[in-house]
Amino acid sequence: MTKTIGGGRRGRGAGSTVKRRLLELDGEEVLVISKRIKNVYLRVKPPEGGLEVTAPVGLSDKQLEEFVRARRVWIGRTRGRISNSISEIASDSNDSADDRKADGESRCGDEPQGKDRSEDRARRIIEERLPRLVETWVPVVGKRPTAITLRHMKTRWGSCTPSTGRIRLNTELAWLDLELLEYVFVHELTHLHAHGHGPLFQELMTRYMPDWRQRRKRLNQYVVI
Incomplete structure (x- = not known):
């Protein structure tokens, strides 16, 4: 029906x-x-x-x-x-509503309702994980983003604007394995070296994260079947 x-x-x-x-x-x-x-x-x-x-x-x-x-x-x-x-x-959470920034930008408003509450919770989950990601992967990649913005995106897990150094992460990554959030973060960070997905990008990804293709395959299961 x-x-x-x-x-x-x-x-x-x-x-x-x-x-x-x-x-x-x-x-x-x-x-x-x-x-x-x-x-x-x-x-x-x-x-x-x-x-x-x-x-x-x-x-x-x-x-x-x-x-x-x-x-x-x-x-x-x-x-x-x-x-x-x-x-x-x-x-693990203390349910605090602090506005936290992890080497970048993230926004948290007043206590939201319904779908906004889910979005806010997802944002907080990623905010908890970002400091460790930045601490671990910025030295490996050798690039530091100027800002990290968290928001819901319908078609992408993440995006990067190399000209400004800004990285955006999809808040739905909060509900997936940490390894997949880690993959998207490193993927976007690598775009600060290589703008496209050509040989240089792939070579760098393999150097930074040898199992990136396996992680990408797992992530794709959440989008297209």
Whole structure:
């Protein structure tokens, strides 16, 4: 059974429409976002572990159900990692609402509600981890960012502006293994040496983090299947 959420909204490009609906599957609701794309994307949304599928326009409910059911083991593992990450931080945190900066910029406002509260918690988790990352990897890479900004991003785990030295990290990294946050941080830090992803970038990444390709492969499981 499906339930439409609002109306379709226009996306980028002529004639492009994005439709959102809920698909009831095995006792839970899956958010389905239909777009003019070729691939199917599955995400487990922290911190609650809700399912979100972005799929090509015209894909049937039966195809979507088969797609999700075929990945139940992966979904279970991912939800377990998210739950463990939250538990570890909860046991270590003193629940303070301090505004902390880790060799860069991060913002924390007044006590938020709902989705904003989840975003704020994710930000605090990364803020707790950033000082150690900076201390460990800046000497290895030989570059120090001018600012580190934490924010929710829909299409990237991180980004870097070499001309300004600014690095941005996706707050959803808070719910993943520390090794994956570490990989994204080193990846963006390396862009301060090499702007693209060509041979120089790959050579430097291998020098700094020999297992970076394995970490990248693990990270990609959280975005595209």
